[in-house]
Structures are given as C-alpha cells and as structure tokens.
Amino acid sequence: MLLRKRLPGDHPKVIQLLESAGLPPDGLEHTDGWVVESEGFLVGHVAVEFTPEVAVLRSLIVHPSQRGKGLGERLMTEAEAQAGARAFVLKTDTAGPWMERRGYQKTTLDHVPASVRSTTQFSGQLCSGTPIYLKENTMDFDTLKAAVRERYAGFVKQNTSCCGPISKGCGCSSTLEDPSLKIGYEIQDVKAVPDGANLGLGCGNPVALASLKPGEIVLDLGSGAGFDAFLASKRVGSQGRVIGVDMTPEMIARARSLADRHGYANVEFRQGDIEQLPVEDAMVDAIISNCVLNLTTDKAQAFREAFRVMKPGGRLMVSDLVLLKPLPAIIRQDLDAYAACMAGALLKDDYLAAIHAAGFAQVEVVGESSFDIGDTMASEVEAAQRRNPAITAADLKAAAEAVVSLQIQAIKPLQAASQTTDLMSPSVKELVAIGAAIASNCEPCFKYHYDAARKLGVSKEDMREAVNVALAVKATPHRKVVEAADRLLTLTNPDTPAEIEGCACGSGNCS
C-alpha cells in the first residue's frame, strides 16, 4: 500500500471511486488530496479544502475490498496533519460515531467559523440540522507542553532510568548497561553525580563539549533531574555557578533535593519555560542543553532567549534530535512521539537556521549520530499500535531513519554588546532601584522592585548584595561621600547633600 499526494492524473480514478459510493466529486480541484494505491489500483482517497480558520475534510473513501485495514484512519491522519492551527470540520450523515471516537464533536453550522461557507462542501443551501463534526487542533501549544510535562514527571515518579524513542523518552537505547556511555559520557561522569540525577534522557553530552572553566556561570536549558548541571558544577568550581531551568515541577523538585542533600552549593534550579527564561540579560558564560529544544513549541523563541541571557562572547553547546527528512504524518500527529523528542524535531537545516537567526555566530555541527532503535523496535510498534492501530512498523522505521542526534556549538559574537545603546539591562536597573528604595526608606518601592526583579529571575543573593551596598551608603556620613565625589568628579557645589530624593519607582505604583 502506498499513501501519497493526489496528482492531477489521478482525478478520473478518484471520481470513479467517489461516484461508486454515491459521493459527489464536484469541486475536487479546490482541494488538496491524498490517495492510497494497492497493486496499481487506487483504493482510498481523502481531500481537504482550506480557509484561514478551518480545514474542511471531504471525499474520504476506502474501496469496500480494503475496509477494516485502518486505511480510513491513515487517510484522516494525513489530512488532519495538513491543517496546522486550523479546526477540522466535516459534514457527514453516516460516519458520525466514527468521527466522535476520533475526538470530533457534533455541532451546528452556527458554531463553525463563518469562512467555512466559502468552501465547496458548505456553499449553497444547508439546512441548519445538517450534522457537522468539529475538532479543534489538538496539537496546540498548551496540549503539547502538558503532554511533555506529564511524560517527564512520569520518569521522576517511576524513578525510571533509560528510555526508548517513543514509548519511553528521548535518546538512549537499551543495549548498554548504562546507556549514557553510548551517547558520550564516561563512566566517571555517571559515577560522579548523585543517584537519581541521571534519568538517561539525554542524546549527547553537552558538558563534554563545553570546555567549562572555573568561575564561569553556566545555564542548563531543560535540566531535568540535574545530571548535566551537577557535572558542570564540578567544572566551574566554588567560584562558578550553574543554573538549571526546567518546566516540569517534579524534575525541579528532584534536582533541588539532590543538590541540597549532596551539598551542591553552586547549583540552583529554577522552574520555568525556556521560551521565557527566568534569567537576566547577558548573565551567563555558557549554555548547555541536552535533548530539550526539540520539545519546545517555539524553537526560534527559545534560541532568542538563550541569546538574550548569554554574555557577549559566551558559548552555546547543544545536543538535540533533528530530522534528515520529514516524518510520516501519522507520527507527526502523535502526542507520544512529540513528548519522546521525535514529532517536534525540526529538519536539520531549519534547526541550524533558527540558531543563526537568533544572532549566534560560528554555528557548527561537531557531531552527528543516527538514532538506533533496532532492539526496541518490536516494543515500540506494540506500544504505538496500542495508542493508534493505524501506526505501522514501516511508519516507525521511517521515523527512526529520519532522526539523528546532533551536537552543535555556537557563540554569541562580542560585537553584540556594542549593538545595544542601553548599557543597563532590565535586571541591573531593578537592582539599582532596590538599592535606591533601601537608601530612601521607601518600602512600597522596595516591594515593587523586589517583585519586578524576581520576575526577571534576579537571584536573592544579588538582591541582598544591592541592599548591603545601599545600607553601606546610608551608613556613610554624607560629608565624606560628597568629598569623595568632589575629588573624583569636581562638583560645582560640593555642599549639595548626596541624598536620594523620593522614591525610585518609575511605575507610579508606589505612593
């Protein structure tokens, strides 16, 4: 069986197939279509007509000799995969129960975007009782993020280590005793971290690429239970600092508790989305990430955020899964395949382009390896077919062949600093404002700027330092400060008291 896009030459056979089932063939030329071929015969067809808001599914037909083989399901999935963020709409008198089992809801014309009336299926006279079935796009961002969170929370709850490509998580295979050794870690790395930190979810070893130096600040995007963050913490030493960010609360809780119990004083875990990093501008020397970016719903935004928080001259080291060719539609639409780092992966060139577009330079692929699911294939097929009987072994094989693990490095160019006209980042401004609030005894101002700084991800440690500086300033007799300022700046009126007038709050919120 071959499922492929409909070609103009297929039209006579499609019309014959539709007419044999009493379905009207008119308006096909306004649709995109897909056909199934078997031994030279055309045995199935589906078409989609688009408006900006809806994708109208129509002309779904499977030849009677081929029914019961999941062809209808495959055609539907192919059609649905084309709809992007649009709602799917269908008019049917006979297939209602089947559509409802697929997650469609029965509705009326009044509840469907008006543009549907411009399509061939819905033009002209339609009685208001015509059964219409509607499905909002289930691959919306919130659904995807929820699926990812649920999947990775599960690894913590079950204390599972290692994973397969779809039925489990990202990355590793089960052939080695410790799969981490297969993706670039040394046995001493595995032994160096607390038990429970390495959940076997990575697809490379970004720390090995990172040439981290003592004293550096490192950010781990999607830090999971902390494996790479703990390894990085040893490289940067007590003068350095590691921040891990992850959106799954269970991952953060596990990582924090390991850091506490094992005395990792230079590691901090923040819960948040890497598409909106809770980290201040130009703060970190190096960013690492292991099998995470493919899970984000807006990769370009995630790379822009990485660029924002990196110091000029900083380095990005990413291990991730990308595609060498598009995935079969049925896999692209599979939530489990998304959460398993497959369905959300970008084509390799698009991925590299997104890193460039964010502003990074010297973007370099330093490693590429195929994604071996050979020994887990049978269980993958079984698990996938339990979710969706239409997924075949061939679909999974095609998907596995499309996916590779990439190791990428890039830098933030130094001149990025000179592109900015404002030398104070929003976080630094808030720290200054906190100091000013303390120095001027303005409690509402302090609370306001404290909240603003927290939202920007400024650490309590930095805020304490700002407060201490302000207290030291307050404790210093004015005369001495003014004399110092006079010495350094040659003030015109050295008698002006160096007091901070009023409140530093620029928002007008502090009265």
Ligand SMILES: C[S@@+](CC[C@H](N)C(=O)[O-])C[C@H]1O[C@@H](n2cnc3c(N)ncnc32)[C@H](O)[C@@H]1O
């Ligand atoms: C495949 S695991 C990798 C974990 C870790 N890097 C490792 O190698 O063990 C992916 C992690 O990314 C996190 N994640 C996925 N999307 C995210 C997002 N948009 N923001 C923050 N974390 C995210 C998940 O919660 C999960 O912990």
